[in-house]
Amino acid sequence: MPPNKLMGLDAAVELVPDGARLGIGGVLLRRKPIALLEALADAGRRDLRLYSFLASLDVELLVRRGAVAEVHAGYVGFEQLGFAPAYSAAVADGSVRAFEYSEFLFVAGLRASLAGLPFLPTRGARGSDLVAELGIEEVACPYTGERLLAAPALRPDVCVLHAEAADTEGNVLAPSARDFLFDADQTIARASERVVVTVERIVPTDELRGSPLLFSYEVDAVVEAPRGAWPTGVPGLYGADLEAVRARLQPVGT
Amino acid sequence: MTAAPAWTPDEQLVWCLARRVRPDDVLVVGVATPLAAAAGHLARALLQPDLTIIEAAAVGVPEHDVADPFVRPDDVARSAVGVLTQAEILDAIQRGRVTLQFVSPAQVDGRGALNTSRVADGKGGLRRLPGGLATADVSQLVGRLVAYRAGHSQRFLPAAVDFVTGAPGRVDAIVTDAAVLEWAGDGWRLASVHDGVAVEAAIAGCGFPVDADGCVTTEPPPPEALAVLRERIDPRGLRRLETREGRPDALRALEALSR
Numbered sequence: 100m101p102p103n104k105l106m107g108l109d110a111a112v113e114l115v116p117d118g119a120r121l122g123i124g125g126v127l128l129r130r131k132p133i134a135l136l137e138a139l140a141d142a143g144r145r146d147l148r149l150y151s152f153l154a155s156l157d158v159e160l161l162v163r164r165g166a167v168a169e170v171h172a173g174y175v176g177f178e179q180l181g182f183a184p185a186y187s188a189a190v191a192d193g194s195v196r197a198f199e200y201s202e203f204l205f206v207a208g209l210r211a212s213l214a215g216l217p218f219l220p221t222r223g224a225r226g227s228d229l230v231a232e233l234g235i236e237e238v239a240c241p242y243t244g245e246r247l248l249a250a251p252a253l254r255p256d257v258c259v260l261h262a263e264a265a266d267t268e269g270n271v272l273a274p275s276a277r278d279f280l281f282d283a284d285q286t287i288a289r290a291s292e293r294v295v296v297t298v299e300r301i302v303p304t305d306e307l308r309g310s311p312l313l314f315s316y317e318v319d320a321v322v323e324a325p326r327g328a329w330p331t332g333v334p335g336l337y338g339a340d341l342e343a344v345r346a347r348l349q350p351v352g353t
Numbered sequence: 354m355t356a357a358p359a360w361t362p363d364e365q366l367v368w369c370l371a372r373r374v375r376p377d378d379v380l381v382v383g384v385a386t387p388l389a390a391a392a393g394h395l396a397r398a399l400l401q402p403d404l405t406i407i408e409a410a411a412v413g414v415p416e417h418d419v420a421d422p423f424v425r426p427d428d429v430a431r432s433a434v435g436v437l438t439q440a441e442i443l444d445a446i447q448r449g450r451v452t453l454q455f456v457s458p459a460q461v462d463g464r465g466a467l468n469t470s471r472v473a474d475g476k477g478g479l480r481r482l483p484g485g486l487a488t489a490d491v492s493q494l495v496g497r498l499v500a501y502r503a504g505h506s507q508r509f510l511p512a513a514v515d516f517v518t519g520a521p522g523r524v525d526a527i528v529t530d531a532a533v534l535e536w537a538g539d540g541w542r543l544a545s546v547h548d549g550v551a552v553e554a555a556i557a558g559c560g561f562p563v564d565a566d567g568c569v570t571t572e573p574p575p576p577e578a579l580a581v582l583r584e585r586i587d588p589r590g591l592r593r594l595e596t597r598e599g600r601p602d603a604l605r606a607l608e609a610l611s612r
Binding site for chain 1: 480490
């Protein structure tokens with residue numbers, strides 16, 4: 100019998116200790132694992148170091164709940180809805196450390212991990228002030244001498260993401276809609292040590308045969324959490340609920 | 354007394370961006386930049402039919418209302434020939450396959466450096482913006498960048514940016530609501546001022562020296578461009594999400610659509 104990886108939110112949050120480097124799937128207002136992140140905050144997690152490529156409510160809600168020490172991201176905001184108020188305030192008062200990446204530096208770091216390498220060279224971001232801030236070093240091409248940036252491997256301890264469906268063994272269904280960055284969750288999951296997936300529904304393996312986002316051996320826990328991305332959206336199933344998002348962006352402090 | 358022009362500053366800006374497109378360009382358009390999207394679709398409709406538009410990683414998207422990505426993002430992706438993966442889009446940029454992007458930084462300076470990361474807070478410190486996305490990367494890797502903002506002032510056009518998100522090198526032109534500047538190899542040239550804008554005012558809005566020799570009046574958007582923009586590409590005026598004065602109305606229009 101293959102192992103049954105199905106568990107409840109309470110058990111899944113035990114896989115994310117205080118201080119963990121936490122990779123978060125989803126981009127902007129799509130496929131953020133909000134139910135699981137709320138459960139982490141409810142469990143009183145502290146000092147998390149978040150890795151989120153294009154962050155929105157994921158980072159904002161964990162910072163608002165006092166769960167965060169560091170944020171590593173290429174963007175933290177709400178597009179037309181504006182800034183992330185709790186995140187901005189926490190960075191300004193020094194209670195959260197922000198690490199701003201360019202898209203190439205972040206994704207090259209994940210792809211280094213995917214390939215089992217310590218770094219990946221990139222031509223992106225050369226000459227940017229971000230490079231020194233992040234402590235990224237140059238490397239010379241041994242064949243031409245070209246100076247490249249050596250994006251260090253990003254390896255979160257745990258990755259949490261939300262998908263449409265999985266079976267109880269941990270095979271996860273790929274997004275039915277090939278929308279913007281539909282495959283980004285596969286990248287950050289495979290770059291991470293452990294993977295926790297919340298899903299809209301549990302299905303028999305036959306329903307995802309041939310369309311996997313992740314295979315069972317790559318997944319540590321599956322949690323059934325219908326509408327678990329709300330108020331962010333799951334393309335093809337439900338859109339982001341902008342009024343509910345906005346209600347979670349009240350100014351903080353003062 | 355002269356009559357007010359029959360077009361708005363945002364329409365002039367969109368037309369100026371569209372005119373920067375060259376034959377066979379590959380233009381990448383990000384998310385939530387309706388003004389840049391409108392310029393791309395307008396250019397393809399009227400000026401450069403061979404233009405390839407990569408919109409939020411979707412390739413071969415038919416002309417559409419720029420409101421659609423906000424309201425029905427799945428439909429836009431479905432209407433495309435295909436959608437690039439995260440690695441595919443970044444690799445295409447890195448190997449030099451993308452030739453043009455319209456970018457809207459907080460600042461662009463006298464050397465062509467871009468800032469989308471931090472701006473002066475007026476108290477001697479820097480205020481953090483949401484993040485530069487791929488600004489640092491595309492400023493090294495995309496063939497030509499056109500920086501735009503509907504706000505011609507030294508705040509947008511300082512001598513030196515407060516923070517270098519993107520190093521100089523690829524910004525080919527700057528388009529504002531007042532003027533068009535072109536990179537002359539060692540500095541900025543005032544190529545044209547929009548109808549009703551004084552050359553002196555455009556120069557005063559730049560925090561760096563500009564060469565105004567040969568400055569002409571910007572070509573206004575022709576009637577067919579205004580018709581395509583107003584009736585097909587952006588009937589709800591969402592391009593004005595990217596202008597200070599127009600933003601409140603455009604946000605209301607977007608909210609009404611989203612309900």
